[in-house]
Amino acid sequence: MAETKMVSLTIEGRSVSVPEGTTILEAAKQVGVLIPHYCYHPGLPVAGVCRMCLVEVEKAPKLAPSCATTVADGQIVHVHSDKSLDARKGVLEMLLINHPLDCPICDQSGECELQDYTFQEGREDSRYREPKRFNPAEDFGGDVVYVPNRCILCTRCVRFMDDIAHDPVLNVSERGDRALIGKFEGKDLTHPWAANVVDLCPVGALLSKDFLNKARAWELDRTASICPNCTQGCNVIMETRENQLVRMRPRPNEYVNAFFMCDYGRLNYRWMNEKNRAERPMVRQNGALAATSWEVAISAAARAVNGKTVFVAASPMLSNESLYLLTQLMGSGSGAFRVTEGDEAPLAGVPDLALRRERAANVNGAETLGFKKTKDLLAGLKQGDVLVVAGEDLADIDASALSRASDVVVISSVLPEAAGKASVVLPIANFSEEEGTVTNLRGRVQRFTQARQAPGETRPSWLVLGDLLGAMGKQDSFFLPSDVFAKLASSNKAFSGLSYDTLGFKGLPLATASDTGPKTPIAVGAA
Amino acid sequence: MGYPHTPHQRETTVLTQYFGDADARTLDGWKKRGGYKALEKALGMAPADIVNVIKESGLRGRGGAGFPTGMKWSFMKPGDGKPHYLCCNADESEPGTFKDRELMRWTPHALVEGCAIGAYAIGAETAYVYIRGEFTEPLYFMEKAVKEAYAAGIIGKNAMGTGKRIDVHIHKGAGAYICGEETALMESLEGRRGNPRIKPPFPAVSGVFGMPTTINNVETLIAAAPILMKGADWYKKMSLSSPKSTGTKLYSVCGNILRPGTYEVVMGFPFKEFLYDVCGGPMHGRKFKAIIPGGASVPIQTVEEAEATLMDYEGFVAQGSMLGSGGVIVIDDAQSMVTVIARIARFFAHESCGQCTQCREGTAWTTKIMERIRDGEGTMEDLDTLLEIGEQMTGKTICVLSDSCAVPVISGIKKFRGEFEALIQGRRFHPVVEAVA
Numbered sequence: 001m002a003e004t005k006m007v008s009l010t011i012e013g014r015s016v017s018v019p020e021g022t023t024i025l026e027a028a029k030q031v032g033v034l035i036p037h038y039c040y041h042p043g044l045p046v047a048g049v050c051r052m053c054l055v056e057v058e059k060a061p062k063l064a065p066s067c068a069t070t071v072a073d074g075q076i077v078h079v080h081s082d083k084s085l086d087a088r089k090g091v092l093e094m095l096l097i098n099h100p101l102d103c104p105i106c107d108q109s110g111e112c113e114l115q116d117y118t119f120q121e122g123r124e125d126s127r128y129r130e131p132k133r134f135n136p137a138e139d140f141g142g143d144v145v146y147v148p149n150r151c152i153l154c155t156r157c158v159r160f161m162d163d164i165a166h167d168p169v170l171n172v173s174e175r176g177d178r179a180l181i182g183k184f185e186g187k188d189l190t191h192p193w194a195a196n197v198v199d200l201c202p203v204g205a206l207l208s209k210d211f212l213n214k215a216r217a218w219e220l221d222r223t224a225s226i227c228p229n230c231t232q233g234c235n236v237i238m239e240t241r242e243n244q245l246v247r248m249r250p251r252p253n254e255y256v257n258a259f260f261m262c263d264y265g266r267l268n269y270r271w272m273n274e275k276n277r278a279e280r281p282m283v284r285q286n287g288a289l290a291a292t293s294w295e296v297a298i299s300a301a302a303r304a305v306n307g308k309t310v311f312v313a314a315s316p317m318l319s320n321e322s323l324y325l326l327t328q329l330m331g332s333g334s335g336a337f338r339v340t341e342g343d344e345a346p347l348a349g350v351p352d353l354a355l356r357r358e359r360a361a362n363v364n365g366a367e368t369l370g371f372k373k374t375k376d377l378l379a380g381l382k383q384g385d386v387l388v389v390a391g392e393d394l395a396d397i398d399a400s401a402l403s404r405a406s407d408v409v410v411i412s413s414v415l416p417e418a419a420g421k422a423s424v425v426l427p428i429a430n431f432s433e434e435e436g437t438v439t440n441l442r443g444r445v446q447r448f449t450q451a452r453q454a455p456g457e458t459r460p461s462w463l464v465l466g467d468l469l470g471a472m473g474k475q476d477s478f479f480l481p482s483d484v485f486a487k488l489a490s491s492n493k494a495f496s497g498l499s500y501d502t503l504g505f506k507g508l509p510l511a512t513a514s515d516t517g518p519k520t521p522i523a524v525g526a527a
Numbered sequence: 528m529g530y531p532h533t534p535h536q537r538e539t540t541v542l543t544q545y546f547g548d549a550d551a552r553t554l555d556g557w558k559k560r561g562g563y564k565a566l567e568k569a570l571g572m573a574p575a576d577i578v579n580v581i582k583e584s585g586l587r588g589r590g591g592a593g594f595p596t597g598m599k600w601s602f603m604k605p606g607d608g609k610p611h612y613l614c615c616n617a618d619e620s621e622p623g624t625f626k627d628r629e630l631m632r633w634t635p636h637a638l639v640e641g642c643a644i645g646a647y648a649i650g651a652e653t654a655y656v657y658i659r660g661e662f663t664e665p666l667y668f669m670e671k672a673v674k675e676a677y678a679a680g681i682i683g684k685n686a687m688g689t690g691k692r693i694d695v696h697i698h699k700g701a702g703a704y705i706c707g708e709e710t711a712l713m714e715s716l717e718g719r720r721g722n723p724r725i726k727p728p729f730p731a732v733s734g735v736f737g738m739p740t741t742i743n744n745v746e747t748l749i750a751a752a753p754i755l756m757k758g759a760d761w762y763k764k765m766s767l768s769s770p771k772s773t774g775t776k777l778y779s780v781c782g783n784i785l786r787p788g789t790y791e792v793v794m795g796f797p798f799k800e801f802l803y804d805v806c807g808g809p810m811h812g813r814k815f816k817a818i819i820p821g822g823a824s825v826p827i828q829t830v831e832e833a834e835a836t837l838m839d840y841e842g843f844v845a846q847g848s849m850l851g852s853g854g855v856i857v858i859d860d861a862q863s864m865v866t867v868i869a870r871i872a873r874f875f876a877h878e879s880c881g882q883c884t885q886c887r888e889g890t891a892w893t894t895k896i897m898e899r900i901r902d903g904e905g906t907m908e909d910l911d912t913l914l915e916i917g918e919q920m921t922g923k924t925i926c927v928l929s930d931s932c933a934v935p936v937i938s939g940i941k942k943f944r945g946e947f948e949a950l951i952q953g954r955r956f957h958p959v960v961e962a963v964a
Contacts, residue, residue, distance in 0.1 A: 048725040049882040051923055062922045068725045090919035094888035127912045130895040153881065172720065172881065177891035179881030
């Protein structure tokens with residue numbers, strides 16, 4: 001890239017130097033000044049219609065919309081001067097005159113920008129004495145419902161569908177104060193990425209049907225994680241209420257998913273709340289599985305595996321850490337995994353972002369660590385091998401193939417029916433209950449953290465596998481997943497140089513990866 | 528003024544010379560009257576020279592803003608490798624304005640000629656004429672004129688045999704006031720919803736289809752031809768007042784006045800004489816109360832202010848208003864100012880595109896309050912609220928529709944507060960009774 005010219009200006013008394021062409025709003029963010037705004041979104045083309053981000057620029061005749069005004073050398077910008085505060089107060093009052101003020105029954109309440117800014121700098125009363133405009137709520141199809149009375153017509157949703165999804169379904173219908181977001185005749189928000197409009201909506205006008213009336217924003221616990229549902233590895237926030245996952249939302253990462261995530265990933269979280277879990281370690285006694293202590297179960301598993309040829313049937317949902325420990329476990333044996341597949345669904349406006357065909361988070365990680373991707377999971381299981389089932393549910397597996405195993409050890413969060421033969425069952429936490437890293441299809445290693453408490457006596461998979469290896473005398477136990485990762489990084493060339501500290505929450509590519517570098521949404525159709 | 532009357536002796540008919548003369552609508556008739564001579568002359572000149580003549584003449588935009596036309600044309604950089612476009616704004620929707628309609632009805636070829644001259648001067652091969660959807664008659668004559676001009680080789684691939692390409696396209700609007708705003712017009716022309724665009728970038732940088740574009744009013748473009756023929760000095764000398772306002776201006780006069788119609792007078796003409804002499808003064812037994820001199824979106828003048836006004840860009844500003852589009856709306860003492868202003872506000876609320884918050888909500892809110900006051904349900908606080916809403920609606924939005932709604936309300940309350948208070952205080956205000964008493 002050619003050398004960019006830097007422009008220096010003063011915002012709220014703080015000097016800042018930004019590349020030429022930056023908007024005042026973005027420049028202000030860099031010095032920690034948030035200019036209130038509604039229609040502006042970094043992932044969408046600029047509309048400049050809400051007029052909320054008006055700021056006073058010295059020597060300019062009028063207030064400037066900071067989202068649409070680029071910086072100039074020596075500019076002096078006042079964000080909180082009387083003039084700009086007065087303008088924003090006016091905008092807030094106008095936005096509220098036809099707003100139903102039904103925060104107590106609105107899903108957005110608590111995470112609503114209209115609420116936040118009104119509390120921050122709005123009027124305490126309204127001078128509006130006339131009847132309010134009313135339009136009935138409308139089902140927009142897909143996961144989205146539209147409540148026009150709450151709408152502030154920022155047009156973020158329209159711009160997302162037009163310029164990012166390239167599927168123009170939404171429009172602004174009518175004009176003046178009758179204006180509302182409309183849907184083109186015969187079309188629905190069925191685009192595989194359409195539910196992003198719910199996140200983009202700064203108010204409670206576009207709501208998720210899935211999340212409707214399920215929780216209040218302030219009851220939620222939020223955890224930075226990775227979407228486990230395909231190999232793209234979109235960064236997400238897992239939101240839980242009373243230890244139940246109730247919603248997944250995208251977390252910005254310009255290297256992976258920009259600001260978005262697909263509907264499939266977003267809505268496919270219920271399996272992590274599964275109640276039918278293996279909750280206690282079990283060992284086969286007198287022909288039946290019986291609950292026992294972890295120590296007994298671990299040593300039983302160690303006895304079952306030690307000195308045998310091991311075949312590991314792993315799940316591509318497991319973390320790099322667990323898969324690495326499984327490779328230690330299998331020694332000279334072998335491992336395989338299978339992955340469910342679906343249709344690929346790209347998001348047209350963002351390069352290299354799609355709902356991928358392979359619907360599991362760590363396919364790349366499993367392959368990098370030497371597991372064989374296969375359709376017939378147990379094809380590699382030889383007569384007399386010990387079968388270690390790790391996270392696999394063994395659904396639709398031929399029982400005759402299973403009978404080749406001399407013994408079966410199950411390390412899983414759900415007890416598969418086919419595991420009736422197992423001599424030991426070690427219950428582990430699922431994706432939402434433990435910490436670790438996964439590797440996406442472009443080789444980016446990203447951390448996910450624990451969003452929920454694991455049920456019963458289940459333990460994180462890396463801990464169980466570490467203890468098992470310890471009991472087998474192969475190595476010491478681990479105290480933290482970062483220790484496992486450090487060991488992995490020191491012993492595997494692809495992971496060399498990486499650590500939890502350097503990964504941070506945006507991840508880093510494998511030393512051998514084809515990561516395509518930063519991605520910013522391409523705004524098409526913009527002037 | 529011409530049709531249906533003969534021009535008043537104090538008018539200066541440059542553009543309106545052939546009003547009422549049906550023969551001037553045809554190509555042959557137009558040529559007989561000296562038509563397309565200016566285009567012929569223009570095509571023989573360098574574009575930069577044409578721009579200089581226009582600059583020299585002091586011609587300013589006749590659509591409302593009054594931006595110097597020559598300067599606007601000089602923003603178009605020749606040879607930048609991009610196609611240039613000329614847009615003619617014939618979406619004359621400002622309430623009280625009907626001068627462009629008359630120009631296109633009577634002298635369609637004058638506009639074709641003006642477009643061709645303008646297009647050549649700014650280095651454009653294509654000119655679009657965006658005609659208001661409701662203008663069926665002007666549209667008919669314009670389409671006919673363009674067809675005739677193409678057939679005669681005046682415009683087209685080889686305009687007047689000079690090898691230069693000038694295409695003129697007629698585009699019919701779908702009936703939205705906001706499409707008269709230049710950037711909304713361009714959006715509409717491109718086939719999108721007519722929403723004004725954020726400026727910058729200005730049309731001269733990125734206009735129609737993202738290319739450098741100049742957009743001019745019908746009257747401005749038509750005035751270019753006589754300026755080229757008779758020279759900049761002739762045009763400059765026609766002004767009676769400020770050297771910043773030159774030439775003649777068309778005024779469409781309507782409302783409570785004896786002879787409404789389209790008039791052409793020179794810049795600096797005394798408004799008092801215009802109203803009482805040229806237009807015949809008030810109707811029998813009535814007195815003027817207020818004048819809106821430039822279409823519904825300019826401040827209302829009291830009759831005292833109007834009588835002290837010299838009719839040019841600066842003169843109207845000096846007397847608390849603006850020249851605007853020259854749509855003079857005359858209000859006499861039989862009208863209630865509150866009703867008039869409430870109706871104007873309703874118009875803007877109806878026509879707001881709804882993009883900007885202040886305009887979408889403010890115009891509708893203003894209308895609701897104004898109509899409540901009109902119906903005798905207002906309170907004194909409403910007047911303060913109206914002024915504050917007006918303040919919020921001024922200078923804060925993408926285009927000036929919001930300001931246009933606030934302007935008559937603010938000026939109305941300031942200048943005719945008594946009428947508002949009478950209605951609020953329950954004295955059923957009746958202007959005629961009031962005037963007689």
